[in-house]
Amino acid sequence: MRVYGVQKKVLVTGGCGFLGSHLVDKLIERGDYVIAVDNLYTGSRQNTLQHESNPNFEFLRHDIEVDLTLEVDEIYNLACPASPVHYQHDPIKTVKTCILGAINMLNLAKRLEAKIFQASTSEVYGDPAVHPQSESYFGNVNPIGIRSCYDEGKRVSETLFFDYHRKENIDIRVARIFNTYGPRMHPNDGRVVSNFIVQALQGKDLTIYGDGGQTRSFCYVDDLIDGFLKFMDLTPNGDGESVYPGPLNLGNPQEFTILELAHLVISMTGSSSKIISLPLPSDDPMQRRPDITLAQDCLDDWHPGIPLEDGLRKTIEYFDHLLVNI
Numbered sequence: 201m202r203v204y205g206v207q208k209k210v211l212v213t214g215g216c217g218f219l220g221s222h223l224v225d226k227l228i229e230r231g232d233y234v235i236a237v238d239n240l241y242t243g244s245r246q247n248t249l250q251h252e253s254n255p256n257f258e259f260l261r262h263d264i265e266v267d268l269t270l271e272v273d274e275i276y277n278l279a280c281p282a283s284p285v286h287y288q289h290d291p292i293k294t295v296k297t298c299i300l301g302a303i304n305m306l307n308l309a310k311r312l313e314a315k316i317f318q319a320s321t322s323e324v325y326g327d328p329a330v331h332p333q334s335e336s337y338f339g340n341v342n343p344i345g346i347r348s349c350y351d352e353g354k355r356v357s358e359t360l361f362f363d364y365h366r367k368e369n370i371d372i373r374v375a376r377i378f379n380t381y382g383p384r385m386h387p388n389d390g391r392v393v394s395n396f397i398v399q400a401l402q403g404k405d406l407t408i409y410g411d412g413g414q415t416r417s418f419c420y421v422d423d424l425i426d427g428f429l430k431f432m433d434l435t436p437n438g439d440g441e442s443v444y445p446g447p448l449n450l451g452n453p454q455e456f457t458i459l460e461l462a463h464l465v466i467s468m469t470g471s472s473s474k475i476i477s478l479p480l481p482s483d484d485p486m487q488r489r490p491d492i493t494l495a496q497d498c499l500d501d502w503h504p505g506i507p508l509e510d511g512l513r514k515t516i517e518y519f520d521h522l523l524v525n526i
């Protein structure tokens with residue numbers, strides 16, 4: 201429910217993180233008033249510095265494990281560390297962020313009658329026995345492993361979103377995000393794209409975990425954020441059908457082995473770095489590719505338009521500039 205006037209007020213939790221800050225940029229660009237809530241656990245105010253003097257932007261340092269009272273029209277819940285290194289650093293906190301954070305944001309949405317978006321993940325599919333992964337697949341997740349704090353945390357968040365939707369009539373949008381990369385990833389983020397680019401630019405060995413035969417499908421950040429906005433902006437089409445609440449896969453279906461990615465990064469950076477193999481972490485999924493048929497149907501033919509090489513070029517430029525200025 202719109203509180204004041206015509207300008208939409210939007211809350212973005214995790215608004216100073218990699219994806220959150222790109223989302224904030226787009227919302228500000230289209231004229232919304234944005235409140236970025238973040239505890240700066242993995243994010244940085246540097247990512248939203250460009251908006252600091254904008255009267256349509258507000259930063260609030262807050263941990264979503266704690267209840268929050270604000271007046272907004274829409275909520276995007278992105279707060280949660282996303283890199284395995286970071287979410288495993290304090291796994292109990294990761295679970296709390298996923299579950300208590302979801303409950304707090306859903307209660308806020310309930311009080312405000314606000315639409316709420318959840319940044320879920322392809323990790324809900326675990327190490328998938330079905331390939332590519334469509335939304336109907338229930339997944340193959342270890343409940344007690346080192347990735348479980350995140351995988352199971354995000355699965356329970358989805359459960360909470362759908363229970364609030366059924367019981368409290370909350371308007372929800374649950375997106376399952378597949379590996380996304382781009383500028384503003386932290387140089388020590390630990391995820392594969394940023395690791396390889398930083399290693400290549402610094403002339404260090406590229407660290408492949410296992411034999412590099414595992415696959416991932418990499419989506420450039422602009423394509424993903426475009427999908428977020430289209431999903432959140434869906435309105436009923438007038439024939440009495442309600443909007444699809446999700447889950448909805450968002451990602452780029454082009455699949456690469458990690459070894460292919462390493463070679464591509466070395467050739468695109470012109471680096472003399474070598475590739476070395478380190479042990480594969482436990483429960484590391486062997487394959488990952490989204491089936492995006494549903495997203496294409498629901499989101500007016502949305503599809504990722506930026507090929508890996510183009511996205512990598514922009515990301516390499518970003519890190520090149522960042523590392524020179526550190």
Ligand code: NAD
Pocket residue numbers: 213214215216217218219220237238239240241242243244262263264265277278279280281282283297301319320321322376377378379380381
């Ligand atoms: P990120 O680590 O860059 O951003 C997460 C942000 O949330 C950071 O700014 C961090 O400080 C903040 N945060 C963490 N815990 C918090 C808490 N308890 N209270 C308030 N703020 C908190 O990660 P990202 O890649 O931008 O991911 C954003 C969201 O998207 C996450 O929920 C993640 O699970 C989801 N996701 C991302 C990807 C991807 O490939 N980037 C894939 C699947 C899902």
Ligand code: UDP
Pocket residue numbers: 283284379390391392393395396407408409410414416458480481484485
């Ligand atoms: N990976 C790797 N070297 C690195 C970082 C990651 O080989 O320096 C591998 C990792 O084991 C996984 C894949 O790359 O198989 C993607 O890892 P990332 O942490 O980016 O994302 P996720 O495992 O959550 O998909």
